[in-house]
Amino acid sequence: xxxxxxxxxxxxxxxxxxxxxxxxxxxxxxxxxxxxxxxxxxxxxxxxxxxxxxxxxxxxxxxxxxxxxxxxxxxxxxxxxxxxxxxxxxxxxxxxxxxxxxxxxxxxxxxxxxxxxxxxxxxxxxxxxxxxxxxxxxxxxxxxxxxxxxxxxxxxxxxxxxxxxxxxxxxxxxxxxxxxxxxxxxxxxxxxxxxxxxxxxxxxxxxxxxxxxxxxxxxxxxxxxxxxxxxxxxxxxxxxxxxxxxxxxxxxxxxxxxxxxxxxxxxxxxxxxxxxxxxxxxxxxxxxxxxxxxxxxxxxxxxxx
Amino acid sequence: xxxxxxxxxxxxxxxxxxxxxxxxxxxxxxxxxxxxxxxxxxxxxxxxxxxxxxxxxxxxxxxxxxxxxxxxxxxxxxxxxxxxxxxxxxxxxxxxxxxxxxxxxxxxxxxxxxxxxxxxxxxxxxxxxxxxxxxxxxxxxxxxxxxxxxxxxxxxxxxxxxxxxxxxxxxxxxxxxxxxxxxxxxxxxxxxxxxxxxxxxxxxxxxxxxxxxxxxxxxxxxxxxxxxxxxxxxxxxxxxxxxxxxxxxxxxxxxxxxxxxxxxxxxxxxxxxxxxxxxxxxxxxxxxxxxxxxxxxxxxxxxx
Numbered sequence: 001x002x003x004x005x006x007x008x009x010x011x012x013x014x015x016x017x018x019x020x021x022x023x024x025x026x027x028x029x030x031x032x033x034x035x036x037x038x039x040x041x042x043x044x045x046x047x048x049x050x051x052x053x054x055x056x057x058x059x060x061x062x063x064x065x066x067x068x069x070x071x072x073x074x075x076x077x078x079x080x081x082x083x084x085x086x087x088x089x090x091x092x093x094x095x096x097x098x099x100x101x102x103x104x105x106x107x108x109x110x111x112x113x114x115x116x117x118x119x120x121x122x123x124x125x126x127x128x129x130x131x132x133x134x135x136x137x138x139x140x141x142x143x144x145x146x147x148x149x150x151x152x153x154x155x156x157x158x159x160x161x162x163x164x165x166x167x168x169x170x171x172x173x174x175x176x177x178x179x180x181x182x183x184x185x186x187x188x189x190x191x192x193x194x195x196x197x198x199x200x201x202x203x204x205x206x207x208x209x210x211x212x213x214x215x216x217x218x219x220x221x222x223x224x225x226x227x228x229x230x231x232x233x234x235x236x237x238x239x240x241x242x243x244x245x246x247x248x249x250x251x252x253x254x255x256x257x258x259x260x261x262x263x264x265x266x267x268x269x270x271x272x273x274x275x276x277x278x279x280x281x282x283x284x285x286x287x288x289x290x291x292x293x294x295x296x297x298x299x300x301x302x303x304x305x
Numbered sequence: 306x307x308x309x310x311x312x313x314x315x316x317x318x319x320x321x322x323x324x325x326x327x328x329x330x331x332x333x334x335x336x337x338x339x340x341x342x343x344x345x346x347x348x349x350x351x352x353x354x355x356x357x358x359x360x361x362x363x364x365x366x367x368x369x370x371x372x373x374x375x376x377x378x379x380x381x382x383x384x385x386x387x388x389x390x391x392x393x394x395x396x397x398x399x400x401x402x403x404x405x406x407x408x409x410x411x412x413x414x415x416x417x418x419x420x421x422x423x424x425x426x427x428x429x430x431x432x433x434x435x436x437x438x439x440x441x442x443x444x445x446x447x448x449x450x451x452x453x454x455x456x457x458x459x460x461x462x463x464x465x466x467x468x469x470x471x472x473x474x475x476x477x478x479x480x481x482x483x484x485x486x487x488x489x490x491x492x493x494x495x496x497x498x499x500x501x502x503x504x505x506x507x508x509x510x511x512x513x514x515x516x517x518x519x520x521x522x523x524x525x526x527x528x529x530x531x532x533x534x535x536x537x538x539x540x541x542x543x544x545x546x547x548x549x550x551x552x553x554x555x556x557x558x559x560x561x562x563x564x565x566x567x568x569x570x571x572x573x574x575x576x577x578x579x580x581x582x583x584x585x586x587x588x589x590x591x592x593x594x595x596x597x598x599x600x601x602x603x604x605x606x607x608x609x
Contacts, residue, residue, distance in 0.1 A: 239546070243550075
């Protein structure tokens with residue numbers, strides 16, 4: 001589609017053949033440029049994979065940029081057995097799965113209320129959520145740190161007996177902070193839905209919950225899929241919340257635990273490379289499988305012009 | 306469909322909501338609003354208040370007026386370098402990475418072959434966590450075995466790309482731009498797809514060159530995307546934290562305001578008031594942009 005568009009746009013001078021000939025070298029230049037940039041973008045990732053497959057002695061002697069003498073998956077085994085990456089992955093899931101689900105659920109109701117029920121003060125609410133998501137995290141970190149330290153939780157909820165150093169703290173902050181973005185995106189999306197469907201339901205006597213759950217939400221499936229993918233990546237990648245609100249190293253999510261990997265094996269950058277690859281792999285896989293959703297999620301909020 | 310017309314129709318019907326509706330609304334609207342207030346806006350306000358106090362987090366809270374701020378600006382050697390680095394971050398992302406992302410988007414949007422491959426590759430770094438980007442940066446830039454020194458053949462007197470405090474911020478900026486460029490590119494690609502082709506055709510018929518068409522016709526229609534990209538760039542520059550923290554905990558030439566906040570609260574000496582003052586500086590700068598952005602959004606809302 002884009003190809004035809006581009007050819008259509010091109011001015012048609014009196015000698016079309018000449019124009020066609022002139023375009024070739026330009027095209028080639030564009031390809032050379034894009035290819036070079038793509039390779040440059042891929043190179044650091046490939047380097048990390050390469051480094052992770054080689055023993056430290058070898059790279060320290062010949063550098064990362066040398067031909068391999070031994071290749072093995074030893075560092076990956078080590079990362080999983082000695083450094084307990086499995087445990088950190090589980091921690092991440094404990095935070096990210098409820099985080100994504102609750103955020104999407106709450107945000108879609110707020111968005112529904114803002115976009116579909118005509119309510120006073122809706123705009124103020126929308127602003128409240130959107131602006132909240134744009135604040136620098138460091139502004140809210142300090143008071144939350146203090147407050148979480150003072151909120152007692154029963155032992156069955158948190159073995160630290162406080163909100164601090166428990167998953168609850170991280171999940172709660174993730175949800176609260178990401179609500180803003182999701183509300184913004186979903187409200188924009190819901191405005192594009194035909195309102196006749198909802199009106200028909202209202203005439204039939206559907207209550208607010210039915211209008212939301214049975215009528216609006218099913219129509220939002222593409223937006224929810226897109227947002228869910230995006231949110232999962234963001235929560236998975238988060239570094240700061242866990243770093244500040246969790247002090248017990250065993251409870252850290254996988255991204256923050258990467259830092260520990262370095263603490264224990266200060267010089268072994270190959271192990272760190274393996275750790276980085278392991279941490280990066282799930283998001284890369286999600287991206288490659290769900291690319292369309294992923295990009296849709298980002299642009300739902302932005303490309304609404 | 307806007308709230309303006311909504312208010313008019315809202316007044317019409319007093320049928321509005323049943324009691325069950327009100328309960329549903331109260332719970333499902335109240336919960337997120339409460340959460341947003343408790344997690345985002347309450348703490349923001351608390352930060353502002355705490356920034357006028359001296360507090361170690363355990364003992365009494367002592368009111369000190371603006372002392373934290375005067376100390377911060379005059380008596381805290383890390384502050385100005387950190388502020389400068391944040392500004393540099395903003396300038397680099399805004400003046401280098403963002404235009405580069407736009408250029409890539411324009412090239413890909415012209416409908417070259419393999420555009421999906423380019424698009425995916427260029428976007429890939431965006432899905433990586435910034436911490437991972439920080440670690441990968443170490444593989445590339447490390448002094449003794451790093452790939453960059455190997456490519457440069459610099460084995461006799463290797464450059465310490467990440468250890469040299471005059472140099473390392475630039476290397477980190479490159480790593481940050483690696484991620485930012487793809488993000489910007491995707492946003493612009495979506496924007497460009499939405500541009501009405503007849504606009505470009507009309508410009509072409511009027512004899513505009515490709516560059517003229519882009520700058521005079523296409524670019525102005527991208528305004529909503531420009532606004533979003535601008536906000537993202539500013540916010541990301543102020544929030545920047547993960548990369549430098551992953552590399553060296555934000556020391557030795559990589560100081561950032563966000564790192565100073567974290568250091569002051571979870572460090573050995575918990576200086577909550579002082580850390581909050583730094584956070585409020587961040588807040589003040591970002592609020593300026595956030596408000597501008599929201600005003601824009603508000604206008605768009607009314608037009609609809």
